[in-house]
Amino acid sequence: MPAHARTLRQLLYALIGMPLGLAGLAYTAYVVAGGALLSLTVVGLPVLSAGLRGARLLGGLHRALARRLLGVATTAPPPPRGGAGLTGWVRAGLTDRAAWRAVVYLILKAPIAVLSMAVVIVGYGYGFGALTYPAWWRLIPSQADAVGVLRAGLPLPGGVYLDTWPRAILTAGIGAVLLLLAPLALRAVLTLDRMLVTDLLDARRLDERVRELEASRNFAVQESAAALRRIERDLHDGAQARLVALAMNLGAAKEHLEQSGGDPQTRELVGTAHRDAKAALVELRDLVRGIHPPILDSGLDAALATLAARSPVAVDLTVTIARRPSPAVETIAYFCIAELLTNVAKHSGAPRAVVGVEQNDGRLRLRVADQGRGGAQARGGLAGLTDRVRTVDGRLDIDSPVGGPTVVTVELPCPS
Amino acid sequence: MRVVIAEDTALLRDGLTHILTSRGHTVAAAVADAAELLVAVAEHQPDVVIADVRMPPTHTDEGVRAAIAIRRDHPETGVLVFSQYIETRYAADLLAGGAQKVGYLLKDRVADVSDFIDALTRVAAGETVLDPEVVTQMFAASRQSGHVAELTPRERDVLALMAEGRSNTAIAEQLVLAYGSVEKHITSIFTKLGLPSSGNDHRRVLAVLHYLQR
Structure with missing residues (x-):
């Protein structure tokens, strides 16, 4: 990915992350914490279970964003294993470790989102403003300073005014530096986010890894059985059928030569070919039975x-x-x-x-x-x-x- | 002889059609699946049907099921089932409806063209033709059966050839026995298997069926 495209994506991630991060914190505070409090009553646990499932979904959203915009390769945790009925559903939700980790992420994400937004505002916002300062500082209405003198330009703390061309150009220089540093600062903050996503939203934790391996092994076992079946079917419709037809034609040729009293050498060759074709059929059948008996x-x-x-x-x-x-x-x-x-x-x-x-x-x-x-x-x-x-x-x-x-x-x- | 062929591999279907036609038989229809087979049998009323076991749509036992249906609905039509594999279950299913006008052969047997057509003719004429492989499996399956266990090895040889649909003369030739001793063996087999002595040729069929009734 070219550097500027990566920077654009990071910027986009920070911009989207800000409202999403705050919403995630609010969600956690209201639904999850609320559910936890309510769990003293009978409706609390189902609410908490539903809340955790929601947190898992939000985690999924963050994971997708991180994958799309930051290129963080993660795997979605497998869905919670549920028992039957409402009790099973509630229990599955409550014991879903991936959901609890998503809650932790949602809480930690909020300050990081604010921090990355601050980097965006200071680095890009102020940086751009400062860089273009020479173009617009003359447009700022003059205002009185501490001693009542009208001054042009923006004031800095300590009564310094950016009201001369050298100062305006210096400001532009600082703006350029800010703009250059902004991507680095943003990347540093997002590295933190990236670590959290990997640690908290990725399935690659031992228990989930085990389940993932179970699922993929099961797939491999079933797939290999299916592959053997396909091979058997292909052999049956292909090589075996052809060999039968070949043996049949050789048999017909052999009988024809016997009746017409053809050349003895030809008869012998055809006879041998006929026997070999039949032997090949037997061998192929035994082989295929060892691969996958069609019955x-x-x-x-x-x-x-x-x-x-x-x-x-x-x-x-x-x-x-x-x-x-x-x-x-x-x-x-x-x-x-x-x-x-x-x-x-x-x-x-x-x-x-x-x-x-x-x-x-x-x-x-x-x-x-x-x-x-x-x-x-x-x-x-x-x-x-x-x-x-x-x-x-x-x-x-x-x-x-x-x-x-x-x-x-x-x-x-x-x-x- | 009027024949209907059901075989989903075009190569074999055409080959069989060619060989039967070139030897003066009529192929009334050559179809590719069991449903078409049933239609063709109803339409052409053939003397004999050649049916592959595995045909579309599921490629499992369509041919066997169609054969059983034909034996039930068209008892005048002989059915020769052939397949790449001989399965004990299919043999039992096929013969459960009686052992006349029926055959079960490995596809390999078409390689010996005259023998195959001879088998087909015998099925059409009402006989039973079982592949040696079927007979081997049936022997194994009946090793537990008290009756068959009483047979001497030579009697088993004779029974195996009977199961293949051989005549007494052919059995005598194959085993290098006198015609008379073949008859004696057969009588002994009937006695040991508890088949009625006032029987006829159908007793041969019953003897074969004994393999299947463990």
Whole structure:
């Protein structure tokens, strides 16, 4: 930003900040302090809660101004987390730290607004007046000084009159200096404001940062599940469909060559290409199943039915889900059970596994049990699963004494 | 044979149409979604329908649901469902309405063109054609079922081929058995699965359905 544009913005910020700062102080005094006093009565707390929400909005206004005009990069604090009903609303408002910090800002902003206005008036107002003094000092009506002599120009304290050209030009010089110093002074005052905005109005405080991270992590988890789905869909409509068509045409060509008794070398080449195309289809299908099994779109129970049927160990599967979890949770649940069944097949020595999926208290509980040799530890694949489960604040517990049985339980949050 | 094709990928739809037409079959309609499929079936009354599982709008199980509706409303029309994946749930849904005039194959199977058209013909003629993959999954699903667990490995092989819609002769060839021993195995399967001895060919279908009833 060019220097003069920055100065103009700072000037604008100070000009807007003055009335806004005083209004903020008045608001705080009347609504918040009033609400706090009223809180001795039954209406007080709701009033205070509403007042705090208002303070939060005013804080937002200041934050927006600081961002637009001062370039202070801040993040709006996430909205207060409310319980249900009026009580929840009131409580959420009262315990909203961001709102209380906004109140502190509104109180501290008022003197800073006055100070920056003073800098504007002295630096720019007086500076401009003084600079142009030679142009207008002659127009000032003469007035009598302390000893009754008529003097032109403006008086300074101590009976000095700016009534000669050298003095007028000196005044203009001082005006020029004031105008030059004004932006620096304003910037210094606004640095204070800037610090307050960062400290009091920005979300980057630990608790809010945690919530922000929770929200962004949740977004990332959901987004990655959605991205995998898109990849699967694209492969299905694109590469897989093309390969099927290719294999079909190669099959038709192969049969045609066989019937027409074509050149043996061509027949062999076409035969090989046909086999390769079919093998590629199988490989691609296994790969895509590992990315996102499309049956998951029809629900976890349908997907687990196929998973159980394809498992090398016999699976006794019970799924009780009343309300579908988010796609990300479904995906994690699916791959957890897939991995756990693979473990049963590879390590337990048990011929069968019991898989249970149930949903209650806003949690999805997975349980994979076998009567095998036990001794499973949270290493390798299981450690990877634990990490994956933790991305949605879930937990994985392993109970696997040497000699068995092994029971692995996974709990995933799925708010209802 | 008059065929209606429902497949949302134009490349495959056109390829199938071309191959069927070049082998003397009539493609009465080739459509891109389940709603159009139902309309086309009502209009053309085809011998057999080829339906993709995933079609617009949701790309999940439109084809299976349309197939079930066609089997209910047009019992004279055979339905061959095909898909990139074989899902146990869909197989069960599809066969719940009886196991005649129905097929469920992986899309890969169109690569062996004559076999695929043969399967289609058999579905149109009233038989059941299940992908080996379906059979594998059904076996796994029925490992808990007491009845199927009683079968010997050889009897399971025979049952698997029956599920694929093979004739006794074809089963004998495939397993390198005498025709007579295939018959013996089949009788033994029927007995172990508790199927009535006064049956007919429909018992084969019931045997297949046993996979699905855990």
